[in-house]
Amino acid sequence: MPxxxxxxxxxxxxxxxxxxxxxxxxxxxxxxLYLDTPLGTAELRQLLARLGIPAIELVRRNEEEYxxxxxxxxxxxxxxxxxxxAHPRLLQRPIVVRGDRAIIGRPPENVLDLLN
Numbered sequence: 001m002p003x004x005x006x007x008x009x010x011x012x013x014x015x016x017x018x019x020x021x022x023x024x025x026x027x028x029x030x031x032x033l034y035l036d037t038p039l040g041t042a043e044l045r046q047l048l049a050r051l052g053i054p055a056i057e058l059v060r061r062n063e064e065e066y067x068x069x070x071x072x073x074x075x076x077x078x079x080x081x082x083x084x085x086a087h088p089r090l091l092q093r094p095i096v097v098r099g100d101r102a103i104i105g106r107p108p109e110n111v112l113d114l115l116n
Contacts, residue, residue, distance in 0.1 A: 004029035004114065006105075007039075007047075007095040015094040018105035022096070025115055029096065038088040044081045047095065050102035055080035058104075059090050066090060 004022065006029045009015045022029055039047065048055055055077045059066060065087035071080060084090045094105040098114040105111045 005097045007032050007034045009093045012093050014106055014108055017108035018094045018111045021108055035088050041081050041085050044084055050100055058092050060092055063089050
């Protein structure tokens with residue numbers, strides 16, 4: 001198992017900044033291009049457990065898919081997880097995982113907390 005994994009979107013400036021910060025600190029994370037290989041519902045549940053947040057905090061609410069899926073802050077955990085699995089653009093990014101911990105890299109400097 002790699003030391004760190006980053007769920008990365010190369011088109012996202014915050015994701016690129018987080019990856020660069022990791023690399024500048026001597027870390028070569030496993031890069032998961034989640035738009036190319038979307039996470040399933042089981043993987044999303046594991047990620048949420050590592051993050052310690054409710055599913056609504058994992059969603060990018062400004063995306064068109066959020067509105068078209070009919071999501072709101074009142075949506076169920078299962079409904080939100082299913083929507084993210086079906087529409088990976090909804091996933092907050094970047095997310096960095098190390099062991100049983102994970103962090104959303106917004107701001108990108110947050111990912112450095114996983115290096116300690």
